[in-house]
Amino acid sequence: MIDDEILMAYVDGELDPAGRAEVEARIARDPAAARRLWRHRDLRTNLSHAFSDVLDEPAPVRLIAAAMGAAAPEVAAAPAPAVDLAAARVVRPQGRWRVWPVVGLMAACLAAGLAVGVGFRLRESVPAVTVRDGALVAQGPLADALEYHLASKPARDAPIRIGFSFPSRNGGYCRTFVISRGERTAGLACRGPAAWIVRMAVPAPSRPRAGEDRTVGSDTPPETLRMVDDLSTGPPLDVAAESIVRMRRWQF
Amino acid sequence: MDAFQRDLLDLLPRLRRFARALTRDVADADDLVHVALERAWGQRSAWRDGTRIEGWVFTIIKTAWIDETRTPKRRGGLASIGEAIESIADPGVADLETGRAATAAERALLDLPDDQRLAVCLVLVEGLSYREAADVMEVPIDALTSRLVRGRAALMAELGPGG
Numbered sequence: 001m002i003d004d005e006i007l008m009a010y011v012d013g014e015l016d017p018a019g020r021a022e023v024e025a026r027i028a029r030d031p032a033a034a035r036r037l038w039r040h041r042d043l044r045t046n047l048s049h050a051f052s053d054v055l056d057e058p059a060p061v062r063l064i065a066a067a068m069g070a071a072a073p074e075v076a077a078a079p080a081p082a083v084d085l086a087a088a089r090v091v092r093p094q095g096r097w098r099v100w101p102v103v104g105l106m107a108a109c110l111a112a113g114l115a116v117g118v119g120f121r122l123r124e125s126v127p128a129v130t131v132r133d134g135a136l137v138a139q140g141p142l143a144d145a146l147e148y149h150l151a152s153k154p155a156r157d158a159p160i161r162i163g164f165s166f167p168s169r170n171g172g173y174c175r176t177f178v179i180s181r182g183e184r185t186a187g188l189a190c191r192g193p194a195a196w197i198v199r200m201a202v203p204a205p206s207r208p209r210a211g212e213d214r215t216v217g218s219d220t221p222p223e224t225l226r227m228v229d230d231l232s233t234g235p236p237l238d239v240a241a242e243s244i245v246r247m248r249r250w251q252f
Numbered sequence: 253m254d255a256f257q258r259d260l261l262d263l264l265p266r267l268r269r270f271a272r273a274l275t276r277d278v279a280d281a282d283d284l285v286h287v288a289l290e291r292a293w294g295q296r297s298a299w300r301d302g303t304r305i306e307g308w309v310f311t312i313i314k315t316a317w318i319d320e321t322r323t324p325k326r327r328g329g330l331a332s333i334g335e336a337i338e339s340i341a342d343p344g345v346a347d348l349e350t351g352r353a354a355t356a357a358e359r360a361l362l363d364l365p366d367d368q369r370l371a372v373c374l375v376l377v378e379g380l381s382y383r384e385a386a387d388v389m390e391v392p393i394d395a396l397t398s399r400l401v402r403g404r405a406a407l408m409a410e411l412g413p414g415g
Binding site for chain 2: 005008009014040044046052062064069247
């Protein structure tokens, strides 16, 4: 009778070609051995999916920071953001975790002129928002820009520009944006569990003249800045922090 | 971002899975990953650039896990295992935090003795080769295969013909 250890090694891919051929010859003439082999193969398949849900979960910020080698002492010394928003802290509203020192990654300076282009054309046929369950939900290119684009490489003529991103007291992160096609709209959207909810949309200030720097101040209407002040629990994210938070799908 | 940071970030989902398979508890698993990542940074000079980082970090997790389970005071240590087994016995309670019931295979895996569970996790859940898994466990390869054989026999007995 063929040994279980050999059958396991076969399904684990640990046998050399001669060993594999021998197992295959044996199971071809021994139905009981073949059934045992299938059970081993099924168990391997079954366990290869065990705990796989965790692979799709957003990783906690504290683990991302730990993977990046973020150390607590550097955080305390993090420079203040250039834009004066709320106190430099990130609150984890669930209260389950300690407040983790990711601010160091996020705090660094917020450079002027960070309003940034995104690399696609706004398709006329897709409205930027839709109504779902009574909320204004971003869709199409606006949803893509909010979800994927970082406030980093400036592109002058992109139809949607992300201003900046900040942690919100409602949980999750919010981002300001400007749609520069047609009516020109400035707004603020916050990431909910399933989608970006547009919290505010107002007429955008006129386009900056050629050669004039785009800054947060000139690009974001005052009413939007007031809402940012009201919602934010921490400084705007810098580019490195944005790329990390993006991996977490903009949730705490 | 340097290669070390990128490798650790890329590996993070699998580190969390490995830790979850070991610890029986979502929060304990993430605490374990956190400790291991800090140790990895502390021991960074011990990692040879260009080699596979996976086995190295898995070894750190295994060592940290053994340290934790030998400290009964810790939440998730030996003191709470009886409690954990009770909650695991009820699939509706077992995975409250992940919002879904543990599969039969996951529950059976968590009931294995530690050394068998480690072997099964490394080879069958994480897909490591026998050589890699033996290196992570820091045991000879025949010790690994004997744990795999015993662990699998127990799992198949628990899960029955459908498992």
